[in-house]
Amino acid sequence: MDQPVIDLRDIKRHYIMGPTTVRAVDGVTLSIVTGEFVSIIGPSGSGKSSLMNIIGCLDTPTEGSYHINGETVQGLSRGRLAEIRNREIGFVFQSFNLLPRLSALENVELPLVYAGIAARQRREQAMEMLAKVGLDGREKHLPAELSGGQRQRVAIARALASRPSVLLADEPTGALDQKTGVEIIEMFHTLNAEGSTIVLVTHDMNIARQARRVVRVLDGLVVSDGPAEDAA
Template sequence: MSEEYFAMRDIVKTYHVGGEDQMVLKHVNLFIEEGEFLSILGPSGSGKSTMMNIIGCLDVPTSGEYVLKGRHIGELDQHELAQIRCHEIGFIFQQFQLLPRLDAMKNVELPLIYAGVPRRERAERAEQMLVRVGLSERLHHFPNQLSGGQQQRVAIARALATDPTILLADEPTGALDQTTGRQVVELFHDLNDEGRTVIMITHDLKIARQAKRIVNILDGVLSEGVSEYD
């Protein structure tokens, strides 16, 4: 094995709140293989959002080592972090986070702009992605013309646009009803079957169980399985 795919060793994240340090992540170790479908399960306040930020390279750990595709994230500058977020990680948020004044196509094109993809190719890829998530009929609809499930599909298409290695989803079904939520998870399964690594962060055990592997986070401590939860 030439390079490590995903490794977190002894990750500590401390926030400075109200004059005192608060340790949100307590010596977390996590190893993921390429192509895994993983759920990070934890109640609110457990530190799972911080986990997401660090996995997604939106934030860097206070101490510890995080290696993604052989690169030591802690040693990267702002520019390099932006590049990693752009090319290696596809974000999916609970509130979809689509820009209301752009149609589905333009929303999906957004990360491609930052990736420096030429205009024509951007449109081609955006259309492909929207077709892939089953929205071929909705290419030029604006977010407020789409249902919640459709909006989340647009967001997934956007996450897929730069062909990232990891799909990182933060409570992807949190704002959806059960049926559409299940459809979204099924879509994740399909994408995982294609070989993509999927990391889903949720507080919902039912959703978490859809993944092939579950890790549990409680009070900043990460453990394999669902042992201490429920």
């Protein structure tokens, strides 16, 4: 078996809110290996967002150990976490989160800027990624000049730009119409077929079933984990 890309062991994330402790994640163990396409599903308040923040290295667990690509994550400084995010994680957000004043190309270049890659090489890589998501010729467009589906494809290109270990998508179709949403899921299938590891976080079973493996989260715990065909 391959070494897991994402390896969570008994992860807990507790928030202290005044006198009470909120156990948002309360002991999750989860491994994801390279090339997997996994959905994490759960209703709002289930702890899936907290889990996603930990997987995305935006947050660190209160307890437990987390290794990404063999590297220990807990106990790192904000700066080191940022480096890991830059290198290992490609984020795709529900609301795209493109910077409105930057062109499509400049948005895709952003992670490469923070990786310290020189302008010329950065440009080439970003062009390549935009072509990969079918947006060649739209490099100079501002986000406002693109449709919702196109914006999400720019965001996907941006997530792929630094060739991360994992593509982490949070409700990527949530702000899109049915048809466009299907197109985006198609794109994930294509990328997965080309070898990308994808983690898709959603509350929608219809979307979650598109993955090959579905992890159900409830009250901070994993309640089921198995192939998509088994998920009800």
